[in-house]
Amino acid sequence: MFDSLSGSLQKIFKNLRGYGKLSERNIKDAMREVRMALLEADVNYEVVRDFIGRVREQCMGEEVLESVTPGQQVVKRIHDELVRLLGEHRKDFDLNARPATLLLLGLHGAGKTTTAGKLAMRWKKEGRKVVLVACDIRRPAAVDQLQVLGRQVGVDVIAPQKGETVPALGRRARAETERAGADVVIYDSGGRFQIDTELVEELKQLKDAIEPRNVALVVDAAIGQESVHVAESFHEAIGLTGLILTKLDGDARGGAALSIQHVTGCPILLVGVGERPEDLEPFHPDRMASRILGMGDVVSLVEKAQSVVDEDTMVRMEERLRRNAFNFEDFLMQIEQMEKMGPLENLLEMLPGGVDIPEQAKQQLGADSGREWGRAKAIIQSMTPHERRNPLIIKGRRRERIARGSGTDVRAVNDLLKRLEQMKRMTKQMKKMEKRLRRSRN
């Protein structure tokens, strides 16, 4: 649903990550590109302006500019601001009353009736007794549509009687459902092509009659920024507790989803992603932001790394590796930092595409790497401090002793020594390449 926005943002990030250090100029340029991408996705102009302003301010601080992973830090700031834009935390309906009541309203064709059916199915599956009420009385077809949905899902539908007004139907349904001990009552209402005084009056009377705890506006995301204006008008006239965005499966550019909660102050509760009864998703601001940024849940991963790995140690180790002074003491410290991150299989889940790796393969990978790290640790711990600091002195006799002490064999000890050498060789090669690159640039 956010494919093109996602694509442009990822391109910008890729550039950013390419820099070892970021200058204020780099950040300004990147922010201009992000701004373009958001506007192209049809995000509200003022929302974009505020958003870019906040992110830019945060990125100009030394926390980002002086960081060892500046590109990553910028992405994290953008992600956090996106989450804020989308409403910060997941909000749900208030289903505490018995019966809990929900009034669905919106323009004609927004997806009210479809959503009523979807919600009825969802709540019925959770074991609740759901009743639908057909308050779109002006169009006989609308009542039929809800009755068909009710039959499909297997819930009762209360239909208008001859000559019954909307508020009268509301009052009757309220009394009946209270008597019948329903858990949730969903009122589907009538819409217009535009919000007008007649519609507002009818909805107000219905709302007064049923006094619903939840008043949710169903908005078609495909109409873009117009949906934001629609939501503002309805909220002002009727008072809403939440929003349901439909048709996010279509080619909507997503701008509505990114602006609507910020502009109206109403949380997005659900999104409709298709016509089938199961095409309804709860709205999680953080997951939506990750999805837009095409990053799996890398943000949690970065945060996790930040919380367990202390930056000083990492910087010191990088420095030692550069000077080729990296020894087994550093190696051990690195393993310990890795272990603090938790089992590999859990980390894999957070990577983009990580969820697609079969569970069994993940477990296997996790177990293998755990065993390997465990063995490396045992071998290093069997070395004397002097040996750890001077790997070159570890020859025949010492190798045998270390193998015995760690419950491994000489081959495993040899392998580990080789790995340390490999790491050093690689760093040396990287240094050479860097030099060559620098020379070719000048």
Ligand SMILES: Nc1nc2c(ncn2[C@@H]2O[C@H](COP(=O)(O)OP(=O)(O)O)[C@@H](O)[C@H]2O)c(=O)[nH]1
């Ligand atoms: N693709 C897509 N179509 C939807 C979605 N929600 C509703 N529709 C379609 O939009 C049209 C109008 O829906 P309806 O529920 O009758 O709108 P209402 O007038 O607000 O009650 C129908 O053809 C629905 O199948 C959605 O999330 N995705």
Ligand SMILES: [Mg+2]
């Ligand atoms: Mg309808």
